[in-house]
Amino acid sequence: MKTGLLYGIVASSKTRVRCVFCGVYIPKASKCIEQHTNGAKHKENIELMNENGICLLDDILHCKPCKQNLPEDESVTKHIEGEDHANWIAAMDDLVDGEFITLDAYLSCEKDEVFCEVCNSSVNCSLLSIEEHVNHINHRTNITERLKPLNGIFPVDNDDEVWCKVCDAYIDNTVQSILSHIDDDEQHMEWFSEIEDLIENQDVSIESFLTLEHENFAYCNKCQMEVMCNALNIESHVHSDAHLNQFGL
Ligand SMILES: [Zn+2]
Ligand SMILES: [Zn+2]
Ligand SMILES: [Zn+2]
Ligand SMILES: [Zn+2]
Ligand SMILES: [Zn+2]
Structure with a gap:
């Protein structure tokens, strides 16, 4: 982020300068300018520009999403609330x-x-x-390839199907049926929401379980030990004294 003292400050008249980001006029004195550019509102406007596709072109603000220049008296904050x-x-x-x-x-x-x-x-x-x-089908295909290892989905001998380890179910090996299994299958989604709830902030990893077909364990990084990767075992592990002690609780 550019933060030079005069970044966004442009000449306006003999006695005033204008802050392009805030849409305000400031007396032309270093002290006033410094006070303004150090202010929270000014800094917030610069941050908001970077999050909203609003660029400084010479001394005007241009909003790329809206394809328009902001009027002189419109601040970044005011524009993005439009x-x-x-x-x-x-x-x-x-x-x-x-x-x-x-x-x-x-x-x-x-x-x-x-x-x-x-x-x-x-x-x-x-x-x-x-x-x-x-x-586009190319994007859907690439998304499917990216999601398979995050969802425990593996190829099988016959190329017509894939296997979901989480559900122990066979699925047609098409982009559409794999994505609809990941996004809409109740059992599949429930497994993830239950396990993810349990391991949240517990430093337990299920990555190897999902990416390696024959791995049966999750791994607790805190206790440095394997835990059978199912809700029952993970739940009793994260509630065990041994595990909680690792957090100094
Ligand atoms: Zn400002
Ligand atoms: Zn805009
Ligand atoms: Zn893409
Ligand atoms: Zn599944
Ligand atoms: Zn543990």
Whole structure:
């Protein structure tokens, strides 16, 4: 983040300067400018710019999502509270949720595109382009490959099916049926929500269990010991005195 004293401060008249980010005028005296640029509101506006795709071009603020320049007297805070901007951000968050697409570089104005991690490619940052991208079969396939090892899904001898270790169930080996198993199968989702609840903040890892077909154990990093990877055993482990003692409780 750029934080130079005069970052965002532009000349306005003989006696005043303007802070572009806050949309306010300040007396042209180093002391006043310093006080303003050290203020919490000013710093918050700079942070919000970096989270909202608002860039400083020369001495005007440009909002990339809204494709418009902000009027002189409009602060960053005021702009992002506007309906158009807020709607765009909400729609975008919705669209990229769970899609391994990162907006950070776009929103901080480093890049004009967003990045899809699973496809290892840049995507034009419009709602339409991203919607097309996430629905494309190549992206769905890459997402499936990324999610399999996080969900305990393994290939079997016959290529027509895959095996879900968590549910001990066979699933058609198609992108659609694997994704719908991961996202919609009740038993599958329940297993994850129950186990994840139990191990939250307990430093117990289930990664090897999910990625290695023949691994039957979760691993407690605190106690440095294996625990059978099912809700009953993990529950009794995380409630055991030996485990709790590791936390100094
Ligand atoms: Zn300011
Ligand atoms: Zn905007
Ligand atoms: Zn992709
Ligand atoms: Zn399953
Ligand atoms: Zn433990």
